[in-house]
Amino acid sequence: MATAKDVVAGYFAAFNAGDTAGMLACLSDDVAHHVNEGQVRVGKDKFAAFCDHMSRCYREELTDMVIFEAEGGARAAAEYIVNGTYLATDEGLPEAQGQTYRLPAGSFFSVEGGKITRVVTYYNLADWLQQVS
Template sequence: MTTTRDIVTTYYAAFNAGDSEAMLACLAEDVRHDVNQGDPRHGKALFREFNAHMAKCYREQLTDMVIFAEADRAAAEFIVNGTYLATDEGLPEANGQIYRLPGGAFLSVNADGLIDRVTTYYNLTDWMRQVGA
């Protein structure tokens, strides 16, 4: 039986591999994606668009990962190690700046063993300072 910890671990391994399709395979069709800044996104199609945008603008690896899992809920704490590749709308100009900042997420898993909510947090002010805003 796949546990909540297993599915969350698989999801983040896919993230670190840059494998958006493997990430999507971990998600329910009606996934709710709450990002640090902006409106929630609902459904895999919007999650796919978000991932494509992120891959264009950022290259990120998560390290120092700690996952706390309980029944149908999980929390993850990590360090985001990234490179700002292409200017994102409304943000400072990108020129390959490297950043490192703590982040975290809360996730829930449905009865089918798929992630149906991902809520991500990081300190945008810290990120802006690191990329030279």
Template sequence: MTNTARSTVAAYYAAFNAENPAGMLACVTDDIEHRVNEGGIRRGTAKFAEFCAHMGVSYREQLRDIEIFVNDTGTRAAAEFVVHGEYLKTDPGLPEAHGQTYILPAGSFFDLKDGKISRITTFYNLNDWIAQVSK
């Protein structure tokens, strides 16, 4: 079970780094619960796909130094990584985008069921990101 969970999370991040939202969606359950740092909860693949589409327009990101941790039953996982990004299009309520780059430590927590991700909760330091793109 732990190998399946680790493989699923690794496949999710590989799809993320390949800018492949369809690949990311293939790793999640239909009732995915997506919780983003300082944001609301998105439920279901349609909402998750909307988020991925928005992110693909506003940001170009690569995750590096990914470390994946899995519990003994393969039902929960966590990952720590460093986001290397470029801010492409202004997000409402955030600083104006003009191609600023940033490097930001982050992490995510996962629930898994039936070999797929059923919950993703991501955390990063928003104030650090704002400071970097406001220079």
């Protein structure tokens, strides 16, 4: 069975490839998605809808990735840089005009049976707002 680190690496490889189906394949059906500055969304369908929205508004590539795995393999974390372009105005945020941004971020994961059951993502929203305003 794949380690938590392997599962998370596959998830991020799919993210960087723009492969939502590949990301979904890494998730449990009842995945809990904790969005930065947002509500918890439960289930692959809500995660897929979130990905569709993000793909419409943003183009992002993650670099400088470091993935950590907790002893026992049930949890993992990653630190990375988000390199993005703001493509379409997201509700309640500044107008999109193709602004680019570079933002440190991190994610935390729970993994059971080779699937991600929890995704938590954090970044500095004030930093992002300053970069795109």
